Amino acid sequence: xxxxxxxxxxxxxxxxxxxxxxxxxxxxxxxxxxxxxxxxxxxxxxxxxxxxxxxxxxxxxxxxxxxxxxxxxxxxxxxxxxxxxxxxxxxxxxxxxxxxxxxxxxxxxxxxxxxxxxxxxxxxxxxxxxxxxxxxxxxxxxxxxxxxxxxxxxxxxxxxxxxxxxxxxxxxxxxxxxxxxxxxxxxxxxxxxxxxxxxxxxxxxxxxxxxxxxxxxxxxxxxxxxxxxxxxxxxxxxxxxxxxxxxxxxxxxxxxxxxxxxxxxxxxxxxxxxxxxxxxxxxxx
Ligand code: SF4
Numbered sequence: 324x325x326x327x328x329x330x331x332x333x334x335x336x337x338x339x340x341x342x343x344x345x346x347x348x349x350x351x352x353x354x355x356x357x358x359x360x361x362x363x364x365x366x367x368x369x370x371x372x373x374x375x376x377x378x379x380x381x382x383x384x385x386x387x388x389x390x391x392x393x394x395x396x397x398x399x400x401x402x403x404x405x406x407x408x409x410x411x412x413x414x415x416x417x418x419x420x421x422x423x424x425x426x427x428x429x430x431x432x433x434x435x436x437x438x439x440x441x442x443x444x445x446x447x448x449x450x451x452x453x454x455x456x457x458x459x460x461x462x463x464x465x466x467x468x469x470x471x472x473x474x475x476x477x478x479x480x481x482x483x484x485x486x487x488x489x490x491x492x493x494x495x496x497x498x499x500x501x502x503x504x505x506x507x508x509x510x511x512x513x514x515x516x517x518x519x520x521x522x523x524x525x526x527x528x529x530x531x532x533x534x535x536x537x538x539x540x541x542x543x544x545x546x547x548x549x550x551x552x553x554x555x556x557x558x559x560x561x562x563x564x565x566x567x568x569x570x571x572x573x574x575x576x577x578x579x580x581x582x583x584x585x586x587x588x589x590x591x592x593x594x595x596x597x598x599x600x601x602x603x604x605x606x607x608x
Contacts, residue, residue: 402457
């Protein structure tokens with residue numbers, strides 16, 4: 324059986340940088356290390372870090388209790404309020420926000436200051452989007468849109484200037500569709516497609532492979548938004564697409580009597596897991 328592994332599968336630059344930062348901090352053993360939220364959507368890595376003494380804190384309240392150590396900000400980034408809280412409380416921190424996300428913070432900050440209504444195309448409950456929202460100077464002038472219905476309903480009174488950005492891991496095609504709907508409303512619109520290159524390449528490669536194979540395996544954490552999107556893209560091209568977190572989830576019976584299988588993985592999937600899946604699929608068939 325032919326096995327095609329996507330070259331773009333696994334850690335992207337921003338995730339690798341954030342994970343390496345936490346491991347480096349933990350190895351320095353200069354006091355407690357905290358991450359604000361799990362460093363990546365991958366239980367294995369989070370558990371491994373926990374064994375090295377790295378603690379996950381989830382809320383601003385819990386952050387206040389981190390004065391005895393160093394907080395690592397993950398690649399998703401955080402709102403301006405979180406930076407203010409860390410500074411006010413005198414808490415040491417290392418910022419591993421991905422530079423591509425940081426760029427969106429700057430855009431939102433600038434355009435909201437200039438009086439634009441900011442539209443973020445993305446999932447409102449995703450930490451990256453929550454962080455991006457937190458850089459707008461006017462919360463009532465900020466809208467998060469993820470679906471067609473929301474884009475259709477979008478309407479603003481008085482002001483006509485709109486700045487549209489995107490969550491870095493949003494589906495490129497869907498972003499364009501939603502922008503088109505908003506563009507028809509006649510506002511003065513600035514569109515900044517901030518979907519990151521790594522995501523676009525990963526999605527395009529996954530789509531291409533899925534269209535050529537009999538079965539497709541998408542590996543990643545269940546809560547990983549970019550892996551979910553990869554799964555949706557692959558499923559459209561290849562009905563026999565499965566979403567697994569680790570090798571244990573793989574149902575080999577689904578791969579019987581097929582000639583080719585493709586493998587891709589989300590940005591938070593460690594290489595170890597991808598290699599394990601690839602090796603076992605090759606050995607099994
Ligand atoms: S997907 Fe892109 S924006 Fe997000 S962490 Fe990776 S490199 Fe950065």
